[in-house]
Amino acid sequence: NAGVTQTPKFQVLKTGQSMTLQCAQDMNHEYMSWYRQDPGMGLRLIHYSVGAGITDQGEVPNGYNVSRSTTEDFPLRLLSAAPSQTSVYFCASSSVEQGISPLHFGNGTRLTVT
Amino acid sequence: QKEVEQDPGPLSVPEGAIVSLNCTYSNSAFQYFMWYRQYSRKGPELLMYTYSSGNKEDGRFTAQVDKSSKYISLFIRDSQPSDSATYLCAMNQAGFGGYQKVTFGIGTKLQVIP
Numbered sequence: 001n002a003g004v005t006q007t008p009k010f011q012v013l014k015t016g017q018s019m020t021l022q023c024a025q026d027m028n029h030e031y032m033s034w035y036r037q038d039p040g041m042g043l044r045l046i047h048y049s050v051g052a053g054i055t056d057q058g059e060v061p062n063g064y065n066v067s068r069s070t071t072e073d074f075p076l077r078l079l080s081a082a083p084s085q086t087s088v089y090f091c092a093s094s095s096v097e098q099g100i101s102p103l104h105f106g107n108g109t110r111l112t113v114t
Numbered sequence: 115q116k117e118v119e120q121d122p123g124p125l126s127v128p129e130g131a132i133v134s135l136n137c138t139y140s141n142s143a144f145q146y147f148m149w150y151r152q153y154s155r156k157g158p159e160l161l162m163y164t165y166s167s168g169n170k171e172d173g174r175f176t177a178q179v180d181k182s183s184k185y186i187s188l189f190i191r192d193s194q195p196s197d198s199a200t201y202l203c204a205m206n207q208a209g210f211g212g213y214q215k216v217t218f219g220i221g222t223k224l225q226v227i228p
Contacts (some may be wrong), residue, residue: 004157031213040122042220043158043202050214058215090157091211100165100212102147105157 002026006091006106013081021076021109023091029104031094032067032074033058036037036087037108043090049074050096082112116142120203120219129228132191133190137203137219140184145208146219149188152221159202162188163212167209193226200224 007022025032033048039076045058049068063085065077078085088110092103120137127133134192135149150158162177163188164170170177176189186205190197203219206212 033213040220041120042120043218045215048214091126092157094213095210096211100148100163102148102160102163103150103158103213103216105159107155107157 002055004091004093004104005108006089008109009107010042012114013078015081015083015110015113019078019080019081019083020076020090021111023074023076024072025074025091025104026072026106027093027095028038028071029093030071030096031101032068033092033103034064034074034076035090035092037090038087046047046076046089053114078111081111082114085111086113087111115140117217118203118219121128121222122220124223124225126225126227127193129226131193131226132182132209133197133226134222135152135188135190135201135203135222135224136187138184139186139205139217141207141217142181142206143207144205146210146212147177147186147207148204148212148216149175149177149218150202150204150218152202155198156200190224193224195228197224198225 034046044046047066118211149161152158178187200221201220
């Protein structure tokens, strides 16, 4: 039972480079999201999706793109990396049920932009 | 002012101690209250959740919500070295199922010393 899988685990980029952070889940969850975690700032929502073909912006969407072509995958694209995007990125998924459904997180991608 | 305030610690306690972790919040619309535990280099995992006010107990862990004071707590009894982690409070509004538009605290780092 893999849960939420994120790749790569670590990445170093130069300013201006682009890259895609991968996220896949095998729990058939409708909801998927991307967070970044920075010291003193906590987890902040970047983008989220409530199903294939549906995405929306979170709190800090600038500089990032997402798409959701399948239920399982939710990649995050950095268009032109900036040092301010140095962070730990977490993908999280959840089922859409009545009541409370917890977020299931991956183990993160640690990104450094130089 | 942040919507959710949490003391980052670190908090260092001897094994067997009772630990109290707390968060305050400003948004009176919050209805779901959660505690996530995050081990080093891992993603957060849901520890406990409560809906609206009251207490909830699960083994050595007790979650309390005081909506009149906008204050939530997590108590850990008989703390163990394996409890050493960062504890994140999290909350969102009714209708968002505990997974959408979740606001996280910055986390309190706990170390339990054998």
